[in-house]
Amino acid sequence: MSGAIGIHDLEIATTHHVIDLADLAAARGVDADKFRIGLGQDRMSFPAPDEDIVTMGAAAAKALLERTGADGIRTLMFATESGIDQSKSAAAFAHGLLGLPAQVRAVELKQACYAGTAALQAAIGIVARNPQERVLVIASDVARYALHSPGEPTQGAAAVAMLVAADPALLEIDPVSGVFTADVDDFWRPNDSSVALVDGKLSMSAYVDALLGAWDDLQARGGARPDEIAAIAYHQPFTKMAVKAQRRLAAHLGTALDDEPLTTMSVYNRGLGNSYTASLYVALAALLDGDASLVGRRVGLFSYGSGSVGELLTALVRSAGAGRAERVQRMLDARVGLGIAEYERLHAVSYPSDTDAETPRVTAGPFRFAGIRGGARVYEPVG
Numbered sequence: 001m002s003g004a005i006g007i008h009d010l011e012i013a014t015t016h017h018v019i020d021l022a023d024l025a026a027a028r029g030v031d032a033d034k035f036r037i038g039l040g041q042d043r044m045s046f047p048a049p050d051e052d053i054v055t056m057g058a059a060a061a062k063a064l065l066e067r068t069g070a071d072g073i074r075t076l077m078f079a080t081e082s083g084i085d086q087s088k089s090a091a092a093f094a095h096g097l098l099g100l101p102a103q104v105r106a107v108e109l110k111q112a113c114y115a116g117t118a119a120l121q122a123a124i125g126i127v128a129r130n131p132q133e134r135v136l137v138i139a140s141d142v143a144r145y146a147l148h149s150p151g152e153p154t155q156g157a158a159a160v161a162m163l164v165a166a167d168p169a170l171l172e173i174d175p176v177s178g179v180f181t182a183d184v185d186d187f188w189r190p191n192d193s194s195v196a197l198v199d200g201k202l203s204m205s206a207y208v209d210a211l212l213g214a215w216d217d218l219q220a221r222g223g224a225r226p227d228e229i230a231a232i233a234y235h236q237p238f239t240k241m242a243v244k245a246q247r248r249l250a251a252h253l254g255t256a257l258d259d260e261p262l263t264t265m266s267v268y269n270r271g272l273g274n275s276y277t278a279s280l281y282v283a284l285a286a287l288l289d290g291d292a293s294l295v296g297r298r299v300g301l302f303s304y305g306s307g308s309v310g311e312l313l314t315a316l317v318r319s320a321g322a323g324r325a326e327r328v329q330r331m332l333d334a335r336v337g338l339g340i341a342e343y344e345r346l347h348a349v350s351y352p353s354d355t356d357a358e359t360p361r362v363t364a365g366p367f368r369f370a371g372i373r374g375g376a377r378v379y380e381p382v383g
């Protein structure tokens with residue numbers, strides 16, 4: 001064993017429904033190119049009434065565990081900023097659906113879109129202490145803004161499951177990273193709101209501040225130099241944000257950076273929309289799946305969560321994602337389109353905890369949110 005720790009395997013899941021942003025543009029009286037070119041988005045995933053962060057996260061983890069098995073997993077971390085309970089973690093629900101043993105610690109992490117990276121770093125710490133252990137990290141989110149708001153075309157939904165282990169097959173994470181935190185009100189979701197509140201322009205400048213701050217910290221701590229990093233995977237609230245961020249980083253460094261990876265890493269996110277905590281790892285998967293020449297080279301991963309925290313990791317690519325590109329494409333193609341009237345109706349659907357309710361059977365995924373009983377959320381396998 002080399003002492004290397006990182007991501008051994010990674011899987012993506014999304015929702016039953018999809019909305020074409022050309023339809024949304026037509027309904028909102030906006031030029032479709034504003035979304036397609038201006039934001040870099042084509043479609044957005046949208047959950048059926050019996051889907052949420054738990055069903056998506058458990059679906060991604062189930063597919064992952066079918067390949068890797070669950071041996072050695074003693075920790076399940078669930079990162080999300082669209083949490084479904086103020087106390088019980090989404091990890092506890094997912095633990096039950098996945099049939100993991102009782103000898104597992106299960107916990108939820110929150111710091112906007114950044115929490116998946118916090119989970120990854122904590123997982124690496126656990127594996128460093130005991131290299132026999134493996135940690136299941138799930139990052140799952142439904143990005144939801146108010147109808148007719150500027151954020152509406154940047155909604156979306158997806159989950160990523162990652163197995164963190166010693167001697168990883170996919171990606172070896174370097175010990176040194178750059179971090180940056182600033183107390184900013186660029187995006188938040190109050191406890192009594194089902195949609196996020198956002199100052200979009202402030203969030204874009206806070207993202208860039210965090211990138212440059214994390215970059216400078218990485219360099220000050222002796223991390224990988226610019227010429228050692230073949231490509232950077234970025235958190236993509238909309239894919240054009242990565243283009244803007246890389247331009248600002250290039251100006252900061254006073255050097256040109258290769259734009260080709262920006263196209264490669266955006267392939268999945270253009271069709272999923274924003275997936276908050278999962279977005280960076282969806283971009284990473286697309287980059288690895290789309291560019292086999294990265295094997296044996298170092299990549300950067302920039303994680304940003306409003307509020308705000310940024311972290312720039314670097315990592316050595318050990319292998320490309322065998323067969324994942326075909327799986328993701330099949331998953332994207334299998335989604336069922338929603339017209340705008342039906343999307344608007346579903347956007348308003350909620351299941352308050354004070355009324356027992358059963359959800360309609362819609363999802364074709366392996367797990368479903370069955371409804372509310374006695375104030376508690378009930379999940380079940382799709383039989």
Ligand code: COA
Pocket residue numbers: 031033034035037038039150151152153154198199200201203204207237238241306
């Ligand atoms: N063809 C091509 N591009 C067009 C266009 C057209 N017909 N019309 C507009 N555009 C471009 C604009 O020039 C702009 O590009 P630029 O930023 O490179 O100049 C882009 O489309 C977006 O237009 P803009 O008017 O700035 O959009 P907006 O104010 O309606 O909202 C966000 C954009 C991102 C602020 C909004 O979607 C939002 O708040 N999203 C949620 C928050 C978020 O994702 N933050 C990111 C950091 S975490």
